[in-house]
Amino acid sequence: MKKHSDILFSILIVLSVLVLMPFVLRNDLFKQDADDTQTPIVQEPPTVSQTEPQGNEDETGAALPADETAPAGETDPAGETAAGETGAAGNPADETTAAGNESGETNTNETTAGSNTSGEAAPSETPTKEEFFSDVLFIGDSRTVGLMEYAGLDTANFFATSGMSSFKVLSEEVSVPNVGKVTLTTLFEQKSYGKIFLMLGINELGYSFSSVVSQYSEVVDFIRQMQPQATLYVCANLHLTASRSDSDEIYNNDNINRLNAEIAALADNENIFYLDVNPLFDDENGALNAEYSADDTHPYGKYYAQWGQWIYETCVQSKPAQ
Numbered sequence: 001m002k003k004h005s006d007i008l009f010s011i012l013i014v015l016s017v018l019v020l021m022p023f024v025l026r027n028d029l030f031k032q033d034a035d036d037t038q039t040p041i042v043q044e045p046p047t048v049s050q051t052e053p054q055g056n057e058d059e060t061g062a063a064l065p066a067d068e069t070a071p072a073g074e075t076d077p078a079g080e081t082a083a084g085e086t087g088a089a090g091n092p093a094d095e096t097t098a099a100g101n102e103s104g105e106t107n108t109n110e111t112t113a114g115s116n117t118s119g120e121a122a123p124s125e126t127p128t129k130e131e132f133f134s135d136v137l138f139i140g141d142s143r144t145v146g147l148m149e150y151a152g153l154d155t156a157n158f159f160a161t162s163g164m165s166s167f168k169v170l171s172e173e174v175s176v177p178n179v180g181k182v183t184l185t186t187l188f189e190q191k192s193y194g195k196i197f198l199m200l201g202i203n204e205l206g207y208s209f210s211s212v213v214s215q216y217s218e219v220v221d222f223i224r225q226m227q228p229q230a231t232l233y234v235c236a237n238l239h240l241t242a243s244r245s246d247s248d249e250i251y252n253n254d255n256i257n258r259l260n261a262e263i264a265a266l267a268d269n270e271n272i273f274y275l276d277v278n279p280l281f282d283d284e285n286g287a288l289n290a291e292y293s294a295d296d297t298h299p300y301g302k303y304y305a306q307w308g309q310w311i312y313e314t315c316v317q318s319k320p321a322q
Contacts, residue, residue, distance in 0.1 A: 129312050130155050135194035137230075139184070139223075140164060143238055143298065144199055148177070150301040151308030157191070159184055165203040166215045170222060188226040196223055197275070197311070199235035201259045205250050213262045220266055233315070234267060236260040236276035242287040244296035253287055273318075280310050 136156040138144050144160035147153060159174050175181045182190070198219070204212040223232055237256050239245070245252040260276065267274040281299060283289040292299045299307070 126316060129309075132195075132312055132316065135192075137187075137191075137193045137196045138199075139169060139196065140199040140235075141203055143202075144197075146298060146301070146304045147308060150304035152305055153308050157187075157193070159187060163203055164200065166200045166212065166219045167204065167207070169200060169219055184222075185226070188223075193227055193230045195233065195315070196227060196230045197233045197235055198223065199237065201263065202237045202251070202256065205255050205259070209258070212259065216263065217266065220272070224271070232272045233275050234263050234272060236263065236274070236278055238299075239278050239282060239286065239288045241290045241293055241296040242283070242285060243290065245287055275311070275314065277307055277310060280306065 133153045133156040136153070138147060138153075138156060138158045138160060140147075140160045141164040142160075142162040144158060144164075145162060148158040148160060157176055157179065159169075159176055161172070161174055164172070164174075170184060173181050173183050176187060179187065179190070200219070201212065201216060204215070220232065220234065223230070237260055239253050239256060240248075240251060242253075245254075264274040264276075266272060278286075278288075281288055281292050281303065288296070288299075290296070292303055294300060
């Protein structure tokens, strides 16, 4: 009887297993399906981190597409500079200041001749005092020496000595600062000038008047031949004080005015211009103001600076040459 009970119990167990097995297998399958759907989300890295190198983010923080990554100094598709750089070399943003500005903005450097593309300020139409005298040569006697020593015209050249005359100027050697001891011919062969100021004549007053005028004209012709590109300023001789003029039969203001009139006649107002500084220093009688001179002939040193300034302002305002 017991044996039959054991057999019956075994049969029941087997039947139970057979009945329950489908349910067990079904639950395992659902669990596997759920695991399969979650695996890619957990294990697969984000697409952006695989395709976009670090550091290539625009100013909004969004990663740029791999094929549109902007090198340093170039713009991203939105027109913003990569890595926050502006004005770097090669940056298209800088092209707004170049010729052909596509934005329609005016390039301030293009308003001047030659279109200064270096970014430097264009030169002014009116030269500074230093610029004006940088291509100047002064030729003259002791009054011109005074300009050299006291006027502060450091950018100009001076071919001048005390006692210089139109009879000596074409042959005498003179020590020219920053150049050396040269004749006028040698100097003209070595250097080219834009403006030349000639003031000679007072030391020649003892010669025949006609010969002085002829010699002065020869000097002018020589300068024009050697430096045809230069504007030539023939300058009036400075007056003497009344006390000196009234007491000297040769060196007096009547003779100076007579010679100055001949010098003025050489000006054509195209290449040769006449300058008369006497009104700057004259008294009410047309003589050198005695308060301006210690020797009745030369101004005090401090007045040469005024003379130099007067030359600059007069020439720039009349604009015969820049």
